[in-house]
Every structure is written in C-alpha cells, then in structure tokens.
Amino acid sequence: MQLHELQPKTETRSKRRVGRGGKRGTTSGRGQKGQKARAGRNMRPGARDLVLRTPKKRGRGRNKNNPKSPKILAISLKRISVLPETQITKEILLAHRIIRSLTQPLKIVASGSIMNAKEIKGISVSAGARVKIEKAKGSVA
Numbered sequence: 001m002q003l004h005e006l007q008p009k010t011e012t013r014s015k016r017r018v019g020r021g022g023k024r025g026t027t028s029g030r031g032q033k034g035q036k037a038r039a040g041r042n043m044r045p046g047a048r049d050l051v052l053r054t055p056k057k058r059g060r061g062r063n064k065n066n067p068k069s070p071k072i073l074a075i076s077l078k079r080i081s082v083l084p085e086t087q088i089t090k091e092i093l094l095a096h097r098i099i100r101s102l103t104q105p106l107k108i109v110a111s112g113s114i115m116n117a118k119e120i121k122g123i124s125v126s127a128g129a130r131v132k133i134e135k136a137k138g139s140v141a
Contacts, residue, residue: 072105077129078112080120087119114138 030037075098085092090106093099099106108120110128117137125133125140133140 070105072107073099074109075099075106076109076111077114077132080108080118081112081114081116083118086117087121088123089121090123093123 027037035041035043075093079098080088083092083096090099090102093106094102105124107124107126108129109126110132114132114136117139118133119139119141120133121141130140
C-alpha cells in the first residue's frame with residue numbers, strides 16, 4: 001500500500017456554512033442593521049462598564065487626605081493624680097504607658113480632681129486643669 005492509495009474509514013460529510021442563510025441571502029440570520037449585524041463587530045466589554053460605574057477611591061497613596069492638624073490626646077487629671085511622681089513629663093507618662101510615643105501631641109484636661117501637688121513640664125494644659133493643679137499647690141511650666 002502506498003500513500004496515494006490510503007482511503008478514509010468513514011465518508012466525509014460537508015460542513016454546514018453558518019451565517020449564509022436567510023431567504024435568498026438577505027440578512028443571513030443577523031436581523032436588520034445595527035452594530036450586531038455588521039461584519040467584524042466589536043462590542044464594548046461589560047467589564048469595562050462595571051469599572052466605569054464603580055466610585056473611585058480618591059486620596060489614596062501619596063495623595064492621601066491628611067488632616068490639617070494631628071489629633072491631640074486628652075489626658076484627665078484623674079490619671080495624673082494616681083501617678084507616684086511629683087514631676088510629670090512626657091517620658092514619665094510613656095513609662096507608665098499612658099501615652100504610646102513622645103511625638104504624639106497631648107493635653108491635660110480638667111476632668112477628675114487632683115489632691116496632691118504635681119509639677120507639669122513640657123505638656124500643654126487646659127485652663128480648667130491649670131486652675132485645679134495650682135489650687136492643689138502644684139505648678140505648670
């Protein structure tokens with residue numbers, strides 16, 4: 001047997017040609033007019049529409065909307081009156097774990113009462129807290 005003598009096992013069936021139908025070659029099964037009826041149509045993907053519809057997260061990364069002033073941590077007089085030290089600084093508050101870092105801005109506010117004299121250095125104090133500290137024979141520097 002030679003190559004030119006080979007025969008297929010089954011009969012070859014002609015493939016149907018799709019998109020040529022219709023009544024005597026009018027619309028060829030594509031309806032009438034419009035983008036979907038044209039050759040080489042390219043519909044916009046639905047995924048792109050979803051991306052366009054979702055709200056964008058503005059102010060992310062480098063363009064983050066930082067507040068104009070940092071948040072000030074308020075510390076009550078009640079928390080300071082419990083401390084055994086007479087001189088109160090940021091380092092002492094950090095040692096007692098009242099604050100987390102020395103760079104965080106903080107202010108002593110007048111909530112609570114103070115009985116023993118405390119000397120406060122390098123910390124901003126509200127007007128009401130200043131009055132209570134000075135009334136207890138303390139000082140604010």
